[in-house]
Amino acid sequence: MNGTMTERPPFRGFAPGDDNPVLETLLAHRSTRAYKDVPVPEAALEIILEAAQRAPTSSNLQSYSIVVVDDQGLRDQICVLGGNQNFVSECGVLLVFCSDISRHIHVCRERGYTYRGDQINTLFVTHGDAILACQNASIAAQSMGFGTCMMGNVRNDPPGVSDLLGLPQYVFASVGLAIGVANEDMGLKPRLPRRVMVSRNRYSDRHREDGLAEYDETMRRTGLYDGRREPLNDVAPDAQDPIPDEAYGWCEHAARRLGGFNQVQRRNFGEFLESKGFSRR
Numbered sequence: 001m002n003g004t005m006t007e008r009p010p011f012r013g014f015a016p017g018d019d020n021p022v023l024e025t026l027l028a029h030r031s032t033r034a035y036k037d038v039p040v041p042e043a044a045l046e047i048i049l050e051a052a053q054r055a056p057t058s059s060n061l062q063s064y065s066i067v068v069v070d071d072q073g074l075r076d077q078i079c080v081l082g083g084n085q086n087f088v089s090e091c092g093v094l095l096v097f098c099s100d101i102s103r104h105i106h107v108c109r110e111r112g113y114t115y116r117g118d119q120i121n122t123l124f125v126t127h128g129d130a131i132l133a134c135q136n137a138s139i140a141a142q143s144m145g146f147g148t149c150m151m152g153n154v155r156n157d158p159p160g161v162s163d164l165l166g167l168p169q170y171v172f173a174s175v176g177l178a179i180g181v182a183n184e185d186m187g188l189k190p191r192l193p194r195r196v197m198v199s200r201n202r203y204s205d206r207h208r209e210d211g212l213a214e215y216d217e218t219m220r221r222t223g224l225y226d227g228r229r230e231p232l233n234d235v236a237p238d239a240q241d242p243i244p245d246e247a248y249g250w251c252e253h254a255a256r257r258l259g260g261f262n263q264v265q266r267r268n269f270g271e272f273l274e275s276k277g278f279s280r281r
């Protein structure tokens, strides 16, 4: 394969049990946060980037850029800015997907058009483009057997990451993607029961309570939260967590996540975006 495949696969329908390597890769997805000290070969990186660029993009505006961070020192610094998630330093390569409307503003100006994209919709468009490209890259890398982990923590210290990567006006880091040879396998992380998230023809939350209770139980059984709880808000670090193990599940985790430190940390993100030329209106 040379990254320039243009044939659409023939329509074959689908029967359960059919061989389908794309589905196999999608359904085997798990994030990887420990890596061996092995680089990602350039040939693999090229195809991963090709797959990223092949992602659908709003109005074909392609309003994102990718910074390939293979410099160890830079990754170490990004790791610190992102709250010391060691996988950022350890991985073979870090791709930083940036929302980018600088090219579009450039062509507007060059042709004498007034840029009228200074509205919140542009943020959705450009961030959406960046995330889709990132997911494509992640799936491409996983299809080759690499482990990956996205890094939203590039938004923990947006000015710091921006300075490190030399991001100009109208560009900000949306998400990072660590890629490398996995040194762990955490297995699949269960998802919410489908009935909680999927309804037909009309939105429904009628399975919320029973579905959340079921999921809490499922997640508790995985032990994924053992030693990995979200810190409590406004409580001294050495205070006793009042929630017993058997009661700490996804609901508590999500509530702490959205009611907690992480949100406070990102409170200035809107102002940062405005300083970069993006409108929140």
Ligand SMILES: Cc1cc2nc3c(=O)[nH]c(=O)nc-3n(C[C@H](O)[C@H](O)[C@H](O)COP(=O)(O)O)c2cc1C
Residues within 6 Å of the ligand: 029, 030, 031, 032, 033, 085, 149, 150, 151, 152, 153, 154, 175, 188, 189
């Ligand atoms: C946009 C985005 C940002 C993420 N940022 C981080 C991150 O900064 N650190 C991290 O450890 N995982 C990060 N993740 C991975 C999620 O935590 C992970 O996908 C989720 O817990 C589900 O687990 P799984 O991917 O193993 O199924 C991110 C995922 C997404 C989609």
